[in-house]
Amino acid sequence: MLPPSPPRGADSPPRRGTPGPRTADVVADALRDGILSGELAPGTPLREEELSATHGVSRHTARTALATLTAERLVTAEPYRGVRVSLLDDAALVALQQLRCALETEALRIVRDRGIRPPNVDAALDALAAAEASGNWPATLDAHARVHRALVDAADSPRIAEEYRRLDSEMHLLLTHVRPAYGAGALTTEHRAYVEAALADPEHAVRAHLEHSTRMILEGRRGS
Secondary structure (H helix, E strand, C coil): CCCCCCCCCCCCCCCCCCCCCHHHHHHHHHHHHHHCCCCCCCCCCCHHHHHHHCCCCCCCHHHHHHHHHCCCCCEEEEECCCECCCCCCCCHHHHHHHHHHHHHHHHHHHHHHHCCCCCCHHHHHHHHHHHHHCCCCCHHHHHHHHHHHHHHHHCCCCCHHHHHHHHHHHHHHHHHHHCCCCCHHHHHHHHHHHHHHHHHHHHHHHHHHEEEEHHHEEEEEEEE
């Protein structure tokens, strides 16, 4: 069952003087939440007619929402098969990590050359420790992404940050359904060490970190 949108008057525009998100964006947000929470599993079909009925919107609005998620690679549109929640195979995972490596390395090179420490990274690491201690995997994923975004955002490059967030959504989708074999606190310990290494030597540290995480994810995927 598809997650419903919050009630917003279906396809009617917001009243004058109260600007809000487009209806298609609201539908896309609801679907994104369902995908990244695991409620909508990889391979789940997303049909315009069903979305239209569930969310009380036109098929055009549903199509626009799906186009947004297709651009984010959270869903895949295939001829004669329609739109489905994306399922990354091993080759796609490796390619995704390679692109993350390029973007994160460049962002951290800029940070290193500016001689700054990312202002939000320590709070993000503390949030990761708290989430990991709670045993809540979705919260741990959110905190893990927050650590990496803090590093990338510190470069103050809107284009790099925008492209990285697209990849972050794909990675989040993959890890929602695969939990690598980390012992209690191991993910936080690994990322505290990674942050220090990456700030000093991004060209080597980022590659080593992402190659290690790729191996862990592949092993976790096979184990599950």
